Amino acid sequence: MDARFLGIADLVEVPSVAVVVDVMRAFTVAAWAFGQGAEKIVLAESLDEALTLKARHPDWAALKDGPAEPGFDMVNSPGLLQSIDLGGRTVVQKTTAGTVGALAVKEASLVLCASFVVADATARVLRARGSDGVTFVVTGEDGQADEDLACAHYIAGRATEAGTDAAAFLRRAGASRAAAELAEGVRQGVHPDDVALCLELDRFPFAMRAALEESLMVLRPCAVPSLTDEVSI
Ligand SMILES: O=C(O)[C@H](CS(=O)(=O)O)OP(=O)(O)O
Numbered sequence: 001m002d003a004r005f006l007g008i009a010d011l012v013e014v015p016s017v018a019v020v021v022d023v024m025r026a027f028t029v030a031a032w033a034f035g036q037g038a039e040k041i042v043l044a045e046s047l048d049e050a051l052t053l054k055a056r057h058p059d060w061a062a063l064k065d066g067p068a069e070p071g072f073d074m075v076n077s078p079g080l081l082q083s084i085d086l087g088g089r090t091v092v093q094k095t096t097a098g099t100v101g102a103l104a105v106k107e108a109s110l111v112l113c114a115s116f117v118v119a120d121a122t123a124r125v126l127r128a129r130g131s132d133g134v135t136f137v138v139t140g141e142d143g144q145a146d147e148d149l150a151c152a153h154y155i156a157g158r159a160t161e162a163g164t165d166a167a168a169f170l171r172r173a174g175a176s177r178a179a180a181e182l183a184e185g186v187r188q189g190v191h192p193d194d195v196a197l198c199l200e201l202d203r204f205p206f207a208m209r210a211a212l213e214e215s216l217m218v219l220r221p222c223a224v225p226s227l228t229d230e231v232s233i
């Protein structure tokens with residue numbers, strides 16, 4: 001597999017297959033939202049768009065990063081999401097890095113949004129598809145965020161070699177600046193368990209695919225091919 005690892009600003013052409021990685025915390029949070037029952041997640045371009053969508057659909061739940069703000073129902077924290085029932089709900093998510101990265105590749109033919117909690121499922125989708133060229137969008141710190149690079153390299157390795165071990169990649173992510181800032185309370189809208197939850201390998205059995213639906217970028221959980229299917233593809 002020909003894997004490229006690019007920051008959001010380095011995307012000069014539309015990739016065919018894109019894996020957008022945000023470990024801390026957008027795509028850990030997105031996976032938790034599905035785990036808590038959400039039907040879909042609309043990735044908003046701006047806080048204003050998120051609030052406009054929420055006003056148009058009062059039953060939707062709006063989520064932003066940073067501190068809680070009027071009009072928003074939730075913040076970008078897996079630890080805080082654990083106690084919220086989202087059964088059947090649509091979530092509108094806007095964050096600093098993750099949602100921006102997914103929207104930057106919205107024209108790609110396949111967009112997967114990933115983090116460690118869906119790492120193996122994501123790799124299995126890539127393996128089953130037999131994608132030659134995959135662009136990993138490293139959303140944090142202009143493409144240099146250690147937690148996102150570690151996860152991207154792990155998924156790329158695992159997509160090629162199913163036996164790739166996660167330990168060293170998880171260690172790198174755990175030593176990242178983002179992990180330290182979350183643990184030290186530098187970032188806002190944080191639960192004490194957030195770092196541990198972001199480093200939980202394969203907590204969820206699904207991958208997450210984003211695609212345009214009537215001009216909105218919509219993220220949904222997607223089924224992962226079984227090992228038998230992988231062999232036959
Ligand atoms: O919520 C997060 O962890 C970050 C925002 S900040 O760096 O904490 O301000 O957003 P994300 O898009 O999930 O990286």
Ligand SMILES: [Mg+2]
Pocket residue numbers: 022023024025026097098139140178
């Ligand atoms: Mg991040």
